[in-house]
C-alpha cells in the first residue's frame with residue numbers, strides 16, 4: 001500500500017503506460033496481452049521499488065492507495081476497507097457514533 005504522495009507518482013506512470021499500450025496496439029495490431037508484454041512498466045517498477053511487491057498490470061496501481069481502505073481496526077488491526085466504514089468487516093468491531 002502507498003501513501004497518497006507515492007500513489008500519485010505511480011498513477012502518473014501508469015497513465016503513461018496505458019497511453020503507450022494503446023498507441024502500440026493501434027500501430028501494430030497487437031493484443032492487449034502482447035502489448036503489455038512488449039512495453040516497459042515504469043509504474044510497476046516504481047511500486048516494486050517502494051514496496052518490494054510486483055503488480056501484474058498497469059491497472060493494479062489504482063487499487064493500492066492506503067487511504068482508500070480506511071483506518072486500521074483497533075481490535076484486529078485490519079483495515080476497515082473504506083474510509084466511511086462503521087464496523088470492521090474482518091472481526092465486526094464497531095466504531096463509536098460521531
Ligand SMILES: [Zn+2]
Nearest residue numbers: 073076088091
Ligand atoms: Zn477488526
